[in-house]
Amino acid sequence: MSTQKLQIKWCGEKQFEATSAAGHKVKMDGPPSGGGMDAGTRPMEMVLMGLAGCSAFDVVTILNKKRIEMTALDVHVEAFRVDKIPAVFESIHLTFVIRSPNATEKALNHACSLSVDKYCSVAAMLKAGGVKIHFSVEHINT
Template sequence: MKATIDWTGNVSFKATSGTGHEVQIDGPPDHGGQNLGPRPMEMVLMGLGGCSSFDVMSILQKSRQDVTACRTELEAERADAVPSVFTRIHLHFIVTGRNLKENQVKRAVSLSAEKYCSASIMLAQGGVEISHSYEIHEAA
């Protein structure tokens, strides 16, 4: 896996993935940025959410659950001192579908957290306290 980061001025950068996708990263105005994109640590948090959501949806689809929507809300706390690393992250999955089985949703979230989500496992091994919850909604 590869990526490149190109400085675009002030505290703004263009990140390009090895697959050619681009994301603008920028800082807040009080740090010289123009708020044109997410902050680097927001990218880490979004990466974790994407990784875990990918796993959960894959597991639910393989278990033939009729999922119509899945939203993952993440909340993180960071250390007050430099480096301002993540200390706690909570992922809350909101899964919507038809006749979803709670045991399948619980299993998918647990498997992602404990076995499949590389980002989650890497952050946890680095000392970040990661927790998960979920809720199930019946599709209209």
């Protein structure tokens, strides 16, 4: 088992600064309607960023191993939260937009499926909490 550590520092109002063990910093804040100043990423957005980043990392790794050339990869995320407290995610849809001159639809779908269904730790954690995660792939042949 490995351990990960980070620190959260309150910066006043509803603002916080997260610092990773490697020293990387991220500012968090809430919306004005919740007492924040909208000066940083919301914590639940960070969860979605973690999911998209983890999955994108996997997809790049898988496609590199398959020797599939990629010129761009974007992941668009649409998430739905329940209308009660805590307002957890109910479902998330990831759209992988991949630019590749030599990929097939089958290879791209397989790489994304391996990530979302097998390798992505963030997806596994969210699914264990009951979140439904779906994905689609848009291939741009360039």
